[in-house]
Amino acid sequence: MYAVYINDVWFRYEDNIEWTLYDIDMNLKLGTSVGLVGPTGSGKTTLAKIIKGLLKPTRGEVYILGKKIDDYSSIELAKTVGYLFQNPTHQIFSLTVYDEIAFGPRNIGMENIEDRVNKIAEKFGLSDKLSLSPFNLSTGEKERIAIASVLVMEPEILILDEPTLGQDYKNYNIIKQVIYELKKEGKTTVLISHEIDLINSCVDEIIALKNGKIMFLGNKRDFLKNEDILEELSFLDKNFNLVLG
């Protein structure tokens, strides 16, 4: 059984003439960590939102853990697929960090919420901030709260959309460590990122998109060895020479 199975998916936003995604056929095995890469506007976030059930494909089918995505209720889907959005301010609303992290588990009816929140807060270095207002914290701390509030729901599949965007070196390393541990634990993870270092450390497989189409699907090592693909996906620029001084 695949964690995610996508069969001939095509997607177009209603106000667009062009297809945002087309001819997408792919599957993710349970326990694999996948890097979803590609230039800006290649359709990575759209594909991730389709896997999460936030967008319905114009054509084609999506299966999550062997069950058609349309047959999931919104709560079942929240339990099964976790999604971390690019901007943490899009989800923070509670008066305290504790309530913010506990929001998801309360919605999906989890038990032992206090224990779960304390455990995840410790993992992310937020234990001393649980009673503070999340609005007064730094961007890095907000990002950590956002990741913690998704991970606390213990989803089977986790989608992380640019989790290290705008982070300083220390926060970058904390987040990288968490993603690496998720990979070691055997959690099915989809990581969207432009950071080649993060991709190299935290994923096994690569799905590379360009202009809405899959242009590489396979092993990370093969991907990183292929300079032509790396250049085409803007990870490498052979002609660029940095001149300093």
Added chain:
Amino acid sequence: MVRLGQYVERDSWMHRLDGRSKLIFSFSLMICGLLIENIVILTSIILFTILLSFSAKIGREFLKSLKGIFYLVLFAGLIWLLFYRTSLFLGKSENVTVIARYGPFTIDSLGLIYAIRMPLRILIAISIPTLYFMTTTIREFIISLVKLKIPYVIAFTFGLAAQLIFSLGDEFEKIKEAQTARGLSIDEGSLVKRVKNHIPIIVPFTVRSLDLVEQINIALNLKHFNPKKKSLFYKEKSFGINDWIVVVISLFTLFFSISLSLGIYPRFF
């Protein structure tokens, strides 16, 4: 998701028209909708607008975006049906036939006419600007206002406000998605619960709105924006023969609606 009045890119005759001719045409149709009381003509204006949207190749998107105001129009009809007598703008009418009575509510023939006429007017007032903005970019809209001799600062403010509405719409969608992803069910439960379910969306939305306004403010200041300084526009549309035809039709529509509302019926009508 198609939003009310969001620009939809197509290659159509309406998209190619100059923003000024479309603006004049939209205003004449809206004035027509306000002045004329005949329900058949009001319905015809709406059908004509729908027809125009299809000729502009955005018919499907136009109808979809208007779907959201269906309940508002229905609610307006109900309010006018039951409470039109309380309106300060109405004189007393003698020829009214009572159709039904339910406790304190009375439904009569005049109420029924208002219950049809007013929603039609609301629909005209919303659908025509919607069609305008779905076929005209915000930039074109600002240029049109400036060319129509509206002071640049007013034109810019209108343009910025219109742009901000769509940006905030995008923000609202993102926040809704983020909270739905954490298991929030917005449309479930009683009315009170549904209102409460919106708090996790409203709070970050307010924060983001204030952020966005502050960012625009900083950006304008950094670029030394001076609304009094005359702006030059890159790539402007020229006023072609089709625009003149549209303006003539608009003036004819205005003339027709004013004559009809004043009770002057020229021989050719």
